[in-house]
Amino acid sequence: MDMTAGRRCHNVVNPLHVAMYFAPELADELAKLGLERGAMAYLAGRAAPLGTVGAGTVTATFYNFNHEHVARHIPAAWTVTTPEAVLAARLRGADGMLRRLLGEEALASKEMAEAAELALRATEACRREARPLYAANAGLPVPEEPHLALWHAATLLREHRGDGHLAALAVAGLSGIEALVLHNATGKTVTSAVLKQTRGWSAEQWAAAQDRLRERGLLDEAGDLAEAGVALRGEAEALTDRLDAAPYDHLGPVATARLTELADGFTRTAMAAGAFPTQFFGKG
Secondary structure (H helix, E strand, O other), X not given: OOHHHHHHHHHHHHHHHHXXXXXXXXXXXXXXXXXOOOHHHHHHHHHHHHOOOOHHHHHHHHOOOOHHHHHOOOOOHHHHOOHHHHHHHHHHHHHHHHHHHHOHHXXXXXXXXXXXXXXXXXXXXXXXXXXXXXXXXXXOOOOOOHHHHHHHHHHHHHHHHHHHHHHHHHHOOOOHHHHHHHHHOOOOOEOHHHHHHHHOOOHHHHHHHHHHHHHOXXXXXXXXXXXXXXXXXXXXXXXXXXXXXXXXXXXOHHHHHHHHHHHHHHHHHHHHOOOOOHHHEOOO
16 A cells, blocks of 8 residues: 555544643643643653653653653652553543534544544554554553544554654654754744743754754755755655554555545544644744
């Protein structure tokens, strides 16, 4: 199967997971556990499937976060609450978010049940080897409700591709902050201000990373992607596609196209409902 078909499917399934990081429902649920809003809640929420791990494990598996920033919140979060409590809160937050963004009719639809079944089928071919975040999430039970089953499958597919993408970034010789700077230069992610704040990088560290990328010919003087930067990103995405081909090969071209169609509809509805605040996005 055309490997870019998997990427297209990922691009419309992934937002159904990512939206939770912008959702007040999840933030409120984690705050009820005593976690500080912002970095601590995010780090604990995403790392909870790994168990009571330390900062080193989180830095390694998240890749683009400043280790000192992570260490300010992990393992401190586990003195406030437990990974088990965070996982339950995460599911409650996802439920509330999807009900708000998609509406009850969509959640109860046959299309939702079909999308959940297809996405879960795709995860059957995911591999645990060298994919720690995927493997940790794969050990969690599948929720019974179709919309939460779809959210769970989206989480698995996201982390499976994400783990492979980190391998591709390492092959490309990009540090965590350099990968962020290069991605931000495309203008297709959140602003540099948001990335620096949420990942714990200073303006000086960001500027130093830009200088290193200029020295490699990956950025131009204005901080935009140079031709070599575009090529390097293309190579990394192609390798990521290869490492993430198994779920969509398993699903097959017809079912992959159907999952893409269904997820695209749900994602468009979620975006129209404000799932991703526009002020956070852009090169900035």
